[in-house]
Amino acid sequence: MNFFFCVDDTNLKSVLSIPKFKNESNLNKKTQLFSLFIKKDRWQVGHPNCDSDDDFFYIDDKKHEKDTVYFLANFSEVKKLIKNKQIYNINNLTNTNPAFRANLEISNSFGGFSSYQSDYPYDMVKLNSGILSSVSILLDKSADNNIIYFRNIYYNPIKKNCIYYIINSNNKTILKKGIVQTNKTNKINIDKELIDEHNYFFTTDITGIPIFCNEKKHHLSFEHTHPPHHYILSDNRFILVKNLKEKFYDIIKKNI
Amino acid sequence: MTSLKKIFNKQFIIFLRNLSDFYPVKINTSFLEPNTSVSDAFLWRTENNYKTIFKFTDIYKLFFNEIGKVKLIFYDKNFKLLKEIKVEEIKLHNNFIIDKTFMNGVEDYGTFYIFHETKKNLKSVIRNSCYTGFEKNNNIFSYVHGNLPILTNKKNIISIDIIGKSKFFYKNYKIQKNFLDYDYSEIFIHNPTSSEIKFFLNNYPHFLKKYNSIIINIKNEKIINLKSKCFILRPIVFSYKNNFLDVHHG
Numbered sequence: 001m002n003f004f005f006c007v008d009d010t011n012l013k014s015v016l017s018i019p020k021f022k023n024e025s026n027l028n029k030k031t032q033l034f035s036l037f038i039k040k041d042r043w044q045v046g047h048p049n050c051d052s053d054d055d056f057f058y059i060d061d062k063k064h065e066k067d068t069v070y071f072l073a074n075f076s077e078v079k080k081l082i083k084n085k086q087i088y089n090i091n092n093l094t095n096t097n098p099a100f101r102a103n104l105e106i107s108n109s110f111g112g113f114s115s116y117q118s119d120y121p122y123d124m125v126k127l128n129s130g131i132l133s134s135v136s137i138l139l140d141k142s143a144d145n146n147i148i149y150f151r152n153i154y155y156n157p158i159k160k161n162c163i164y165y166i167i168n169s170n171n172k173t174i175l176k177k178g179i180v181q182t183n184k185t186n187k188i189n190i191d192k193e194l195i196d197e198h199n200y201f202f203t204t205d206i207t208g209i210p211i212f213c214n215e216k217k218h219h220l221s222f223e224h225t226h227p228p229h230h231y232i233l234s235d236n237r238f239i240l241v242k243n244l245k246e247k248f249y250d251i252i253k254k255n256i
Numbered sequence: 257m258t259s260l261k262k263i264f265n266k267q268f269i270i271f272l273r274n275l276s277d278f279y280p281v282k283i284n285t286s287f288l289e290p291n292t293s294v295s296d297a298f299l300w301r302t303e304n305n306y307k308t309i310f311k312f313t314d315i316y317k318l319f320f321n322e323i324g325k326v327k328l329i330f331y332d333k334n335f336k337l338l339k340e341i342k343v344e345e346i347k348l349h350n351n352f353i354i355d356k357t358f359m360n361g362v363e364d365y366g367t368f369y370i371f372h373e374t375k376k377n378l379k380s381v382i383r384n385s386c387y388t389g390f391e392k393n394n395n396i397f398s399y400v401h402g403n404l405p406i407l408t409n410k411k412n413i414i415s416i417d418i419i420g421k422s423k424f425f426y427k428n429y430k431i432q433k434n435f436l437d438y439d440y441s442e443i444f445i446h447n448p449t450s451s452e453i454k455f456f457l458n459n460y461p462h463f464l465k466k467y468n469s470i471i472i473n474i475k476n477e478k479i480i481n482l483k484s485k486c487f488i489l490r491p492i493v494f495s496y497k498n499n500f501l502d503v504h505h506g
Binding site for chain 1: 288397490
């Protein structure tokens with residue numbers, strides 16, 4: 001089961017196009033699009049009034065409420081989504097290899113646009129481990145704007161404040177820290193001086209997808225980074241990533 | 257001997273699964289031995305004023321604190337070797353520009369691979385799946401991450417066929433995007449296997465020899481469906497609107 005989300009940045013337009021088909025085959029015709037949002041500390045499921053055609057559901061800013069996420073399901077399944085205030089995995093409609101994706105496109109008022117094939121797998125909503133991602137690998141010192149959008153979806157209907165750090169792994173210092181929230185697309189502006197090969201975006205108790213955006217002369221680039229374990233194919237990948245993250249935990253401990 | 261037998265049994269089972277199309281193993285990395293460096297197939301393009309940037313991490317430095325070196329091998333779209341370079345001292349994160357000057361005046365497109373090298377036994381298989389960016393006319397690089405692991409390198413021997421192929425059955429790979437919203441798009445398709453494939457783009461047939469690649473122009477098509485016997489034929493998409501460009505994997 002995958003969720004889909006929007007950017008929630010008032011400076012940009014975004015359109016989320018959720019396909020009604022898998023890579024290899026079509027979805028069941030009974031499949032519907034549902035929205036999921038928090039109201040009075042509880043999850044609420046809605047039926048979004050969005051545009052659609054034979055192939056896609058389209059969520060644009062006019063049809064989107066901030067922080068709302070979307071998922072595909074049949075009516076009969078939706079009743080099982082929320083139990084004890086938490087969200088549960090209710091289907092495998094979007095469990096495909098490669099992953100079932102929606103196209104998330106951002107654009108500015110000058111016509112610049114960029115997109116990536118996006119999803120938020122259910123397995124991630126149960127996690128509250130941290131993430132580690134290079135700051136410089138997808139950002140650009142020569143750009144006019146550099147932004148990290150950090151999206152989290154958490155199975156409990158809470159907006160919890162967590163800390164993110166920009167850490168220099170070479171001189172072992174914390175260069176910046178701030179707050180990111182669960183169940184939100186967080187926007188973090190990155191100053192040019194933070195774009196350095198040794199600098200990492202790091203969180204300790206919130207997971208999510210970091211999407212890197214830069215804008216130059218009205219042109220946009222928008223792409224997510226891989227988690228570190230993606231670079232290791234052998235069975236020791238999780239130990240190696242744990243060891244790597246330990247170094248960043250140590251830097252935080254020594255700097256507090 | 258026992259472990260060799262295990263590997264054989266595993267590979268034989270994978271072979272049977274793929275042959276019969278019963279839970280096929282689309283990406284098979286189980287045969288890779290420790291200290292192997294795997295590379296995705298990265299697209300470079302220098303035609304039509306394109307410039308490519310490759311942003312990559314020293315994976316040995318990141319995980320093992322070992323300064324590695326890399327070998328970059330460039331092929332044209334017909335998998336003809338164009339250039340091989342070794343970079344002895346790499347940084348943690350590296351930017352590598354591929355323009356027509358670097359390609360000795362070649363204005364075309366093709367693929368390149370990166371292999372990390374170390375003399376130490378690090379008992380790990382690493383994959384470089386980093387990021388390429390594409391720009392025209394000195395605008396911004398539009399980035400896309402590595403797509404599929406394709407070639408491996410161990411002790412300078414290049415090994416192949418991580419992406420599986422069905423013997424008998426065609427597979428659809430429908431790109432989950434509406435292509436009608438753009439002036440036009442280009443679909444970059446690379447044959448990830450060591451044998452020729454026939455594929456259909458919206459029922460129009462094409463042939464690609466081993467590791468060859470092609471860019472196909474698309475206009476006035478809403479859905480792009482790639483049909484082939486390849487288990488994953490995942491393309492890179494370039495979409496154009498007015499003077500703006502977007503690049504992403506399919």
